[in-house]
Amino acid sequence: MSWYDSNWKERVPVSIDITGGGGTSGTYDVELTVPKDWDRFWDNIRSDAFDAILVSADNQLLTFKRSSFTYSTRVLSLAIDNLAVDNNDAIHLVWLYFNNSSATDLTSSFTPSTPKQGLIFLGTPNGRIVSGER
DSSP: OOOSOTTOOEEEEEEEEOTTTTOOSEEEEEEEEOOTTOHHHHTTSOTTOTTOEEEETTSOBOOEEEEEEEGGGTEEEEEEEEEEEOTTOSEEEEEEEEOOTTOOOOOOOOOOSSOEEEEEEOOOTTOOEEOSOO
16 A cells, blocks of 8 residues: 655554444444553654544545544544445554644544444554553
8 A cells, every 4th residue: 555645754554343333334433542652653743643644545534533632641532534434344444644743734523423443553573452442
């Protein structure tokens, strides 16, 4: 997959689990929380978090917002509005991009309805899944 925009220096995959509640093809709201102990992220974002964005697997900027954010205490929850899921994908992939010193605010305003959970995979040899629940 090509890079969304070369101004963003880093990205990580986010897995969206739509299986809970009988997930099928359609659109879903999603909520995810960035782990407080993820130094690579927190050491490389702007203090306004404008450079933390969510992009689809096919390289399209998603409709998203910061549900909560406090830089000093490392709190960031992001929500995606109406993520399109095709072919009954039980686990759907999106990308969290960050580390762009010139980013502008690309968020939208909406209210998530029964959001599915996003999981950030912090790849290590043994694998580490960090849930949005903290």
